[in-house]
Amino acid sequence: MVFEREAETTLACGAQTSFRSRRRRTQRHISPSVRLILRMEYVSPEGLRLDGRRPMEMRQIRAEIGAVSKADGSAIFEMGNTKVIAAVYGPREVQNRSQISNHALVRCEYSMANFSTGDRMRKSKGDRRSTEISLVIRQTMEASILTHLLPRSQIDIYVQVLQADGGTRSACINAATLALADAGIPMRDLVTSCSAGYLNSTSLLDLNYVEDSAGGPDVTLGILPKLDKVTLLQMDSKLPIDILENVMQLAIEGCKAIANYIREILLENTKQLEYRRGV
């Protein structure tokens, strides 16, 4: 990977901020003047990002199965400061009789907690952004669920963002995968997702909020790791094709790393449930 840098703006300001945000410190309270300077410098001359990561480094990920004991399947997924809970209810009786079909009906609702963003705001459910993300998550999960095995039933996926720091879409998909697997819903493969971007002529893996809002390209990718297929691809902004290939490759690597982690968590969980068998 070549670390080329454009205009020489050597302001190493904030480059070494520790990646774990300190308690009681809102990361996003960066005054407009500081943000202006930062716009030029997302990768320091030493090749470090604003939160101290290397360009191809992912944030710390953590997952936990069974967070909501009432649900049929649930999981918490964290990517750095982004934290989401997913709960799955079903397969259960279709609630709206007119929607019965010979495939399982998959539904998804995405909501953000009032305290999930740096600036507190009261969010109403069902705004355009959350409807769009719900749709993206639903379509991505539908690609993996074997819906024809569960005719005349309904599967509800609820994702709740507790903290948003970039990459919520990916985190939600990863949490939903774990929750579906926990609920024992038949799936073709696990789905994992990761984002990548391109700033300061460098491909960056797993953008955080500050990098995400820099206005550069942001590629969100979802794959079926075992089948090696892409199920979700979203990108805004413009990018030359050869660089896109590069960025996509990076995102795929990220997805695979997450898939390995999710697999481990899932196996660990199964092992715990099976502990009693003494095998």
Add this chain to the structure above:
Amino acid sequence: METKPSSYSTNLVDQLVCPGDVVLDLSSMTNQTIKLGGGLRQDCDSISAMKAGRLSFSKPNKYWVENSQKRYVPHAGDSILGIVVDSRSDNFLVDIKGPAIAFLPVLAFEGGTRRNIPRFEIGTLLYVRVVKANPGMNPELSCTDATGKAAEFGALKDGYMFECTTGLSRRLLSSPTCPVLDALGKKISFEIAVGLNGRVWVNATSPQTTIIVANAIMNSETLSDAQQRIMVEKLLKRIQ
């Protein structure tokens, strides 16, 4: 034909698998006739898992994924606990914790005729058998065994019902007797009905015993055999 799974396939038997894992490759197997149980699917020559669990194998050629989940997927022949949610002229509608409401025909009782249709209030707990579980239609239940006798099936009065995972209910029904039930049964007497759909009904002479049994079973989910016995002893000490 002699069944001899190829070396490739035996590798994964008794191993934990995840959705998407390819567990068998038919092209590399000498005997290609195998029976697939729950949690596995065939895609051309490869057999892959679709649930997380432990891959199990039973001679001669059965493979399945042993998993534990909260929802139930009906299979014909399973004994389960259902709750009456509505009644129609020819069917009772029963919730079985599954993907669809199940039908219990009003005549599916021992000696059932149009004259002696039983009356069940909404909320009644029933011990029933799944008769039909075809995709695309609601599962059908029956309150008789295969020979038409009432056997143990029917409404469960009094007692207390709690929900657990399907894995736990399978374990409670497995033989030799599950250690938690074995340890409890030696000390106290109680009635229990375990449904494969992850519902367990317990009844005893005193509510105290019922609660002890229910809590012991719920706690046993993630404990090993020896731990289960210790836990039961601890609980029993508290009532003596």
Add this chain to the structure above:
Amino acid sequence: MVGLSLGEKHFIQGGIAQDLRCDGRKRLAYRPISVETGVIPQANGSARIRMGATDVIASVKAELGRPSLLLPDKGKVSIYIDCSSTAEPAFEGRGGDELAAELSNALQHCLLGGKSGAGAGIDLSSLIIVEGKICWDLYIDGLVVSSDGNLLDALGAAIKAALSNTGIPRVQVAAGTSNDEQPEVDVSDEEFLQFDTSGVPVIVTLTKVGRHYIVDATSEEESQMSSAVSISVNRQGYICGITKRGGVGLDPSIILDMISVAKHVSEQVISKLDSEIASAEAEEES
């Protein structure tokens, strides 16, 4: 949840009459409470409370604002509760709004006192920076992640834990501004003032099932309740607020009896909660 059968209803009611509940508790025993603080680093303070299968998160955010004209010497606190659809499919869309509004209102009654702010569990005058000009606005947000009864007590406990986890930045007011202008302030990044939570009450909900009442009801038991009274009691043993829910009427003498029971139970809850919060804080620091 599907309905309970007649036998089970009898069992739950009979058990409560015999002072033995389905999970082996006595009538006036709480489920084990687990507290985790600092779960939302972006907030000024936050806490997650788990009681059995009930799971709630509360966060506190402080923002600079102007005090209202009627109460120039007091800051403002607002409480919003949100019921996540993860807790119950019925909360999907706008389904949880009604319960959320009921919980928000009950918590405001119990913690904030009347319109004048008198009798509030949270000391509003400690939030003032310059009288009539600048004060702190505290936004308390609660989120119900998983619900298995007794949400109000859990939310009350979570808010108490979140407040004791809250650090409010020290503010320097630039001297020498005239009376009409808005004074300039300098919010410190380093220094935080611990919020005084000694006066924040706990909420004890007594659920009446049959002739008896129980604390910390699960959703199974709540389905059998005739009425419920939520009483908030502070450390000194003063009643800070009462809310009655449920349709059936109560004899005034029973209400008085319930209050004295709640007062007794609250002492245990406060000490339990205090020790849990302290150990959660200690864990977070390490």
